[in-house]
Amino acid sequence: MAIAMIQLAHTRDLPIKLCQLILFYPVTDTAEKSATYTIYKDGPYLTERTMDWMIGAFLPNDKDRRNALTSPLKYASDEELSRFPPTTIFLSGADPLIGEGRAFGLRLQKAGVETAILTADGQIHDYVMLEPIRGTATAKAVVKLASLHLKRALDV
Numbered sequence: 001m002a003i004a005m006i007q008l009a010h011t012r013d014l015p016i017k018l019c020q021l022i023l024f025y026p027v028t029d030t031a032e033k034s035a036t037y038t039i040y041k042d043g044p045y046l047t048e049r050t051m052d053w054m055i056g057a058f059l060p061n062d063k064d065r066r067n068a069l070t071s072p073l074k075y076a077s078d079e080e081l082s083r084f085p086p087t088t089i090f091l092s093g094a095d096p097l098i099g100e101g102r103a104f105g106l107r108l109q110k111a112g113v114e115t116a117i118l119t120a121d122g123q124i125h126d127y128v129m130l131e132p133i134r135g136t137a138t139a140k141a142v143v144k145l146a147s148l149h150l151k152r153a154l155d156v
Helices: 002-011 048-058 078-082 098-110 137-154
Strands: 021-024 087-094 115-124
Touching (some): 002 021, 021 137, 078 098, 087 098, 087 137
Parallel strands (some): 021 087
16 A cells, blocks of 8 residues: 555655655555465465455456556556655565565666665565564564664654
């Protein structure tokens, strides 16, 4: 949703300064599945079946999955992406979404956006939020790094 909010802010010419975008294991393509959906079809944790259900629940009509707001990886123009703020993308190493998250980061880089793509090897989707694992060294380090990026961007 954060990606769509950036796009809508630009489209509507909202008088706000977008100084940093932090994404955790983002969904960037609701129209097609990347190869990592097959690799992590059965998880761990997030499965292809769960993603199919969630996408169907939020976007029951196929045509709604084929636009820049719901599938920015495939449908956002390079010009639109070039207007994004500096972006940091945190990916989970064992996650069906790793392929599309990485591809979206590369598209942002190609569009000239300062973009860091960081993968936490061995981590599952939602690792910075799930109670049993959010206290691990990796999850804590990622949250600290995200906080530092925001703090620097906001100059506080």
